[in-house]
Amino acid sequence: MRKLPGWGKYGVLAAVGLALVLSHLWIRLQVVSAGYALADTRQLINALQEEHHTLTIEWEAATAPSHLSQLAGDRLGLSVPRPEQIIILP
Amino acid sequence: MSGRIGLVAGMLGVGLLLIVARLVHLTVVQGDTLAQRAARQHRHRETVTPQRGAIVDRNGRRLAFSVGAESLYVHPAKLPTDVEDMIPALAQHLSLPAQQVDAILHSSKPFVWLKRGVFPQEASQIKALRVSGLDSKSTQRRVYPYRTLAAPLLGFVNVDAKGLEGVEKAYNHYLLGPVSHTLGERDGRQRAILIRGGGQQPETFRVRLTLDTTLQYVAERELNRAVQHSRAAAGSVIILDPQTFAILALAQVPAFDPNMPGYFPPDTRRNRVISDYYEPGSTLKALLVAAALDTGQVSETDPIFCEHGAYRVGRHTIHDVHPYGELSVDRVLTKSSNIGAAKIGQLLGKERYYDYLRAFGLGQKTGVDLPGEINGNLPSLRAWSRIKLVTVSFGQGVAVTPLQLACAYAALANDGMLMRPYVVSDVVTRTGEVVHANGPTPLRQVIQPETARRIRTLLEHVVEPGGTGRRAHIQGFRVAGKTGTSQKSDPRGGYSETGRIASFIGMVPAEQPRLVILAVIDEPQTATYGGTVAAPVFQAIARQALTYLGVAGSAGEGVDIQWAARPPVSPAPPSAESAFSSEAYDAGGDGSSADRSEVDDFIGLSLRAAMRKASANGLRVVAHGSGYVTGQRVRNKAQTGEAVYELRLEADW
Incomplete structure (x- = not known):
């Protein structure tokens, strides 16, 4: 096996060192990139949560007994049944 | 040549050394400080x-x-x-x-x-x-x-x-x-x-x-209507499950919007049901009779002489609204005789009566899981003079919170067992794990189960025709309950001349109660009696609640001839020739107010209020009797066909 010339050893060491530095940089860039993605995802989650909250409020308001009672009376002409109109099945 | 190279190399070496020295200074000497400064600039916590x-x-x-x-x-x-x-x-x-x-x-x-x-x-x-x-x-x-x-x-x-x-x-x-x-x-x-x-x-x-939103809505709606209709200052309603003492609804008027509490006066934000007390009036008579029956001092049929309306105790004279001679214990409760209650109290004795009231939970917190509850006011036994025993017998001189009274009646409904009321069923994690739970918590057996059943039977008579609480009757169900009308205390001492609290508390179905409902109307203006103002609130809430809960009607109560015989006020008024009998009136006792509009509903109004309302709506009215409107009908004049509202007034209970 041929021996490397004297500067060759330093060249290999430098190459390894460079590779390590580049790897570190690459990993760091990946971390930053993932950080951006996480931040974006968090924003998306927050936005979806807000939308969910808004829809929850609308749902609760739409199904509130007072609202349903008003709709039943105004649109369908319904009212609380008189006793003789109620038949409770056994 | 080599000298120049050496010079340049030396200069570069020195430069490199300076750079290294600076690097060491920045990273070692100033490292921490600079790192913190950098973190402050871009780190974000x-x-x-x-x-x-x-x-x-x-x-x-x-x-x-x-x-x-x-x-x-x-x-x-x-x-x-x-x-x-x-x-x-x-x-x-x-x-x-x-x-x-x-x-x-x-x-x-x-x-x-x-x-x-x-x-x-x-x-x-x-x-x-x-x-x-x-x-x-x-x-x-x-x-x-x-x-x-x-x-x-x-x-x-x-x-x-x-x-x-x-x-x-x-x-x-x-x-x-x-x-x-x-x-x-x-x-x-x-x-x-x-x-x-x-x-x-x-x-x-x-x-x-434990709250049910639908029941809560029904309670608030009916309470609002009653408070507006009677032009009252305030009102409250409790619906309790007597088998568990879980609070199903807790309503009060005036209310506030918790989304913006600062816009409402502090008075509206207070939970009156646990933080306000009032004299329960005649609703306390049921506890008195329960105690007297439980000790065997009286039985339902024992005669009590009611002194024809005036009974002197020391320097004081006790009056009944209507004078009575001899009444059975049962009728004392049905007619809500103060004198009869006073005499039952005297038979029972102050020690035993006091002990029973304490056992029913009066004068102490119920232990409900809400902040701000007060004790109410049950005077200590030392303060019970002869007249005190008499007044407490018909619900004066003692003060309860609405929740205390509801719990006491729930004990009657629960075969004499008093429990701790609660409003939170449980606390759960996102995964459904229960970390805190409330449930039925028995406190003590106040009266024997048999006594509780007997008192429920007596309270059913209160709601029957002729009883003070007949407007709480619900067709198809056995209802047990008691009316109450009490004077408010005057800040200057004594009792207010005008301030009244009308209440009704009942349980349904009476044979196996599913609901205990208390309605309290504070300072009603149109009528002041519990049977007139509060009993219809109970009736309206209970009727809808029973339907909502799918509770089957009581056996033998499916057809109620007394109430079913009522003729409709509208759209087919009785003819001018119809007999002027009490059966021809719409008494409004079973929620039939749905047949009448807000404009022509006079039930519960005083004569003056009825006349004012009729005048405002251009209606012709003829009144018979005095007191408050307990029935109404429409007649058409034979000549002109003009509708005339005939009102039956009674000096109410």
């Missing part, structure tokens, strides 16, 4: 307020929950010079007075909140204005989607999401979740680079109530 847990009803309906919000703040010194031009827009978007916005923007303080708990849409409109020196902080806002529904029970929170009243306060330690943090960096364009932590933390615990 944010405290995330935990999402406050939701409060849901027994069916999972969300009565209170938290949503993300923004709190806007300004650094007045950093605001642009043309900020004046933006004041109208800011005021409009934030629904604030322009003067208030102007004052905030011109504050001398370095930091001022502009508005806290702003919805994100609102905040984004403000941010779109791009005002330098105006920024926001993520926070949360409590939302009560049903607004005033069950507000005094739910309570409310402050801007820091801390519970101040009601369930929000009592269960604050559960509703508040753990504080968390996010760690991130900001790049040159201030974009976030997340390193650790998440966004808004989901709720940790959820509080589930």
Whole structure:
């Protein structure tokens, strides 16, 4: 096996060192990139949560007994049944 | 040549050494300081307020929950010079007075909140204005989607999401979740680079109530109607499950909106059902008779001489509304005779009566899981003079909270067993794990089960025709209950001449009660008697509640001839020739007010109020009797066909 010339050893060491530095940089860039993605995802989650909250409020308001009672009376002409109109099945 | 090379190499070497020395200085000597400075510039640590847990009803309906919000703040010194031009827009978007916005923007303080708990849409409109020196902080806002529904029970929170009243306060330690943090960096364009932590933390615990939203709505609606109809100052209703003592509904008027509690007077935010007391009046007679039956001092048929309406005790004279001679114990309760009750009290004796009242829970907190409960006022035995025993026998000189009275009657309904009332069923985690649970908690057996059944039978007679509580009758069900009318105390001493509290408390179905309902109307103006003002509230709520719960009617109560025989007031009024008998009147006792409009419903009004109403609506009215309207019918004049409302008035109970 041929021996490397004297500067060759330093060249290999430098190459390894460079590779390590580049790897570190690459990993760091990946971390930053993932950080951006996480931040974006968090924003998306927050936005979806807000939308969910808004829809929850609308749902609760739409199904509130007072609202349903008003709709039943105004649109369908319904009212609380008189006793003789109620038949409770056994 | 080599000298020059050596010189250049030397200079480069020195330069390199200087660089290395500087590097060592920066990294070793100043390293920590600079690292901290750098971290301050781009590291970003944010405290995330935990999402406050939701409060849901027994069916999972969300009565209170938290949503993300923004709190806007300004650094007045950093605001642009043309900020004046933006004041109208800011005021409009934030629904604030322009003067208030102007004052905030011109504050001398370095930091001022502009508005806290702003919805994100609102905040984004403000941010779109791009005002330098105006920024926001993520926070949360409590939302009560049903607004005033069950507000005094739910309570409310402050801007820091801390519970101040009601369930929000009592269960604050559960509703508040753990504080968390996010760690991130900001790049040159201030974009976030997340390193650790998440966004808004989901709720940790959820509080589930025993309350039923539909029953609560029915209770509030009927109470509101009654308070408006009688022009009363206030009112409250409790619906209790006597088998568990779970509170199914707790309504009061006037109410407040917990979304904006600051806009309502403090008086409306108080939970009157546990923090106000009143003299129960005749509703206490049921407890007296229960005690007397339980000790064997009296039986249902024992005669009590009621002194023909006036009974002298020492220097005092006790009166009945209607004079009676001899009444059985049963009839004393049905007719609500004060003198009869006084004599039963004397037979029972003050020691035993006091012990029974204590055992029923009077004069002490019920232990309900709500803040602000008071003891009521049951005078100590030492203060019980001869006249005190007499007055307490018919419900004067003793004060109870509505919840205390409801619990005492629930004990009668529960075969004599008193339990601790509760409003929170359990506290669960997101995964459904129960971390805290309430359930039926027996306290003591107050009276024997057989006595409880006997007193329920007596209370059924109160609701039958001829009883003071006949307007609480529900077709198809056996109802047991008691009316109460009491004078309010005068701040100057003694009793008020005009202030009255009308109440009715009942249980249904009487044979195996599913519901105990108490209705209290404070200072009604049109009529003052519990049987006139409060019993119809009980009846309207109970009828709808039983239908909603699918409770089967009582055996033998399917057809009620007395009430079914009532002729309709509208649209087919009886002819002019119809007999002028009491059966021809619409007594309004079983919720038939649905047949009448608000305009032509005179039931429960005094003569003066009825005449005023008729005059205002252009109706012709003929009155028979005196007191309050207990029946009405319409006749058409033979010649002109004009409708005439005939009102039957009675000096009520």
